[in-house]
Amino acid sequence: MAGVVRTVCGDVDAEAIGRIVLHEHLLFDLVRPGQRNGIGSPPITMANRWQVDYRSNENPRNARQLDPEVAAGELAAFAADGGALLVDQSTFGIGRNPEGQRRASVAAGVHVVAAAGTYVADYLDAETLVLDVAALTERFVAEVETGLDGTAVCAGLIGEIGCSWPIHPFEQRALVAAAQASRRTGATISVHPGRHVQAPFEIVRILEAAGADLSRCVICHMDRTYPDGEGVRALLETGVCVEWDFFGIEQSHYWMGEAELPTDLGRLHLIKALFDEGWGERIVVSHDICTCTRMTHLGGHGYGHLLRNGPTLMRRAGLTPDRVEQLLRHNPLRLLTLSPG
Numbered sequence: 001m002a003g004v005v006r007t008v009c010g011d012v013d014a015e016a017i018g019r020i021v022l023h024e025h026l027l028f029d030l031v032r033p034g035q036r037n038g039i040g041s042p043p044i045t046m047a048n049r050w051q052v053d054y055r056s057n058e059n060p061r062n063a064r065q066l067d068p069e070v071a072a073g074e075l076a077a078f079a080a081d082g083g084a085l086l087v088d089q090s091t092f093g094i095g096r097n098p099e100g101q102r103r104a105s106v107a108a109g110v111h112v113v114a115a116a117g118t119y120v121a122d123y124l125d126a127e128t129l130v131l132d133v134a135a136l137t138e139r140f141v142a143e144v145e146t147g148l149d150g151t152a153v154c155a156g157l158i159g160e161i162g163c164s165w166p167i168h169p170f171e172q173r174a175l176v177a178a179a180q181a182s183r184r185t186g187a188t189i190s191v192h193p194g195r196h197v198q199a200p201f202e203i204v205r206i207l208e209a210a211g212a213d214l215s216r217c218v219i220c221h222m223d224r225t226y227p228d229g230e231g232v233r234a235l236l237e238t239g240v241c242v243e244w245d246f247f248g249i250e251q252s253h254y255w256m257g258e259a260e261l262p263t264d265l266g267r268l269h270l271i272k273a274l275f276d277e278g279w280g281e282r283i284v285v286s287h288d289i290c291t292c293t294r295m296t297h298l299g300g301h302g303y304g305h306l307l308r309n310g311p312t313l314m315r316r317a318g319l320t321p322d323r324v325e326q327l328l329r330h331n332p333l334r335l336l337t338l339s340p341g
Contacts, residue, residue, distance in 0.1 A: 003337040006156030007111045008102040017111060018084030019307055020332040023220060023245045023286035026071045026088040026104065029095030030063040030290055033123060044298060053293035057255045062291045068100040074303060075108035077296045081304025085111035089160045089190060093123035098153035113336060116143035116155035117178060120162035121170045129170050136177035144185040156336060158182055158189045160220055163203055165194025172206055179210035186338035190218045195257055197231055204238045214239035218284060221245060224259045229270040236279050245288040248301040268317035275323055284331050
């Protein structure tokens with residue numbers, strides 16, 4: 001894989017990078033802005049962590065992880081499972097901390113890629129919400145080429161750009177800016193769609209009209225948007241990449257809606273069928289860890305679950321070794337390798 005990947009510690013030769021998780025959150029604050037002044041919920045302990053995890057959005061403490069030392073420990077566990085690079089898709093608005101990411105990366109000896117861009121409008125300040133496309137484009141380009149949030153730490157991916165349903169006017173401008181910034185920097189775009197089956201298609205329409213290279217655009221959260229796979233093929237036909245990023249979540253209760261989420265093996269059966277149909281190069285997988293109870297220090301599966309347990313399940317689903325490597329290394333590496341122009 002010729003080219004470079006832009007990490008928080010600088011550019012790295014793509015060929016030197018091993019297995020990757022493309023969509024995670026290492027340092028984050030997903031507590032609703034109106035609840036951030038005081039987290040009065042009980043601390044998470046080993047005695048209550050299962051219940052907190054099961055109803056993950058009810059304890060605000062579960063949605064915040066701001067400690068670089070905790071992040072370094074989780075990265076070390078990821079490395080022990082064979083992980084080489086983790087992408088922290090915490091964009092502006094949800095606790096992005098580029099210096100903290102760099103500190104954790106250095107401490108653990110694991111590559112980390114940071115994210116340019118903005119999250120959903122509900123998490124943004126008034127000053128950001130009035131920015132036009134031109135201002136957002138320059139901002140996103142600078143985040144990739146100069147540094148994030150006043151630091152010299154650069155992003156290597158644009159997104160996850162947060163979108164609601166119906167899409168907010170600011171979010172539409174952010175998508176257009178992401179398309180323009182992607183063309184100028186060569187960075188791939190990742191998008192969090194609103195919770196509606198038409199949301200990904202509206203996002204694709206906006207990105208395509210703005211001139212984005214759809215083969216370098218990833219639409220996240222297939223697990224909750226199309227739990228049974230219905231709709232994924234039509235989305236792939238538009239030219240984008242699709243991402244199953246809830247690996248490790250295997251329970252009946254989905255705390256953000258009424259979707260009946262697939263199990264890990266169910267996800268892999270869907271993915272195997274798409275590989276057989278020729279879509280394999282545009283499928284990516286990850287965990288989207290954004291709660292503390294999914295981390296190893298609180299008894300969770302951690303960032304290494306797909307590397308530690310995934311290959312066995314992938315073989316059970318009928319995926320050949322070359323397809324396993326495609327999911328765990330080649331596909332994410334292609335997307336992270338900068339491709340200017």
